[in-house]
Amino acid sequence: MGALDTALHGLRALIADGALRPGDRLPSEGELCERLGVSRGSLREAIRMLAALGVLETRHGSGSYVSELRAADLIGSLSLTVGLLPMAGVLELTELRRVLEPHAAALAAARIDEDTVASLDRVLDEIEATTDFEVQSRLDHEFHMAISQVAGNDALTSLIDVLRSRSRAYRISEPDDAAELKIHSDAGHRAILRGLAAADPVAASAAASAHVAYTEYWVRRYSGLDT
Amino acid sequence: MGALDTALHGLRALIADGALRPGDRLPSEGELCERLGVSRGSLREAIRMLAALGVLETRHGSGSYVSELRAADLIGSLSLTVGLLPMAGVLELTELRRVLEPHAAALAAARIDEDTVASLDRVLDEIEATTDFEVQSRLDHEFHMAISQVAGNDALTSLIDVLRSRSRAYRISEPDDAAELKIHSDAGHRAILRGLAAADPVAASAAASAHVAYTEYWVRRYSGLDT
DNA sequence: TAAAACATACTTGTCATACGAGTTTGTGGT
């Protein structure tokens, strides 16, 4: 087994065995090198791998720390890479959204309170009022994230966030298309919010499903992958 | 911006811009160092991060290559870390399974063919016949992965695999509990397969949902987290 | 006494160099 694997599995074992718990500071690189029997370069490569996966966090001059190991954070580590997926992969992810977002909407409908409904209503007012694409995109993200947060599962929220981040990166170039998209999108948002306000999981779920399906339609159309 | 970030974003940009496509070999480390203006150590740390996330693959003596960038592979990179989640996180993931596995079962019911049904039937025969926990675990995994593969979305299969890998790691210590678990588990598997064989998405989905719920019951019971 | 300023030790960040290990390639011989 190479030095990098030794360091990687050694560090992972320290966490898995409970010798290092969430929030703990790792021993210094020098001490870890001695204990694991690898050079500092190999050790640092292993630390970087775990940091990329959301398990460790390194602070310059202070040390490396075990993260809180929340499921949402580990899932969030995918956000760096989903932006690299080719179009075919984006469609696979959109299919996951077609399952997860309706589920989140259904859960949210059962738990949402009046204040949150009012808050989301104001967000939709803003979206409908503006023509700035950047503002629309930001508020759209805010709307959907708020819903999945109400659903109460942080891992679900993080996963939906990661999946949505890719579709969000595209923008429609044709003015006519953009206008059509906005009309349908605004209507879809209102339908979702009606379901939430009525505490009707079935209605909210159906509206969310239709909303994702409509997104998928545009992704296919602009990627030239419709069959 | 530090040298590591320079290298990381530089490499990512090469892929995002299409200068490097899936399967391509990266320039040698020496050349990349010159081009990006960082030392070899910093460059290697960046390469390791992308490798941990499933974007790059390095072969000793040959070079580093861009992976196929399949959504399933990127999601699979989580498998190294989900094993580190504390129990509370496992329950969050189980809730995701309660959405995804029924969905996969429903899709599979609409697409499965007779040969696959027969194959799964034999797998269940084996599971029911053996008392070896390791064999049961392996066949159980085989059964569930086959179903999600039939569903036809590799990203979904990979995600379910990652989520299941954590629950799979536990084993029931009490003999009486293990026997009870096996009886219910075997019955659950049969119910799922009946739904698939009948090409009945609703039945398959409901059976899969019950199966995951039962798993969650045991996870809660053995983690002391039931409320 | 309390607070601010400072010096010191410690930790991570980066770089340079060297050599071992594995792969690829081209060459020469059969």
Place this chain on the structure above:
DNA sequence: ACCACAAACTCGTATGACAAGTATGTTTTA
């Protein structure tokens, strides 16, 4: 045409050195 082999190239690992940032304890100051 095939095989054997050597050379060149690539990644893997180790070491040493210094810069940059942080934490801590001490000294100075109000």
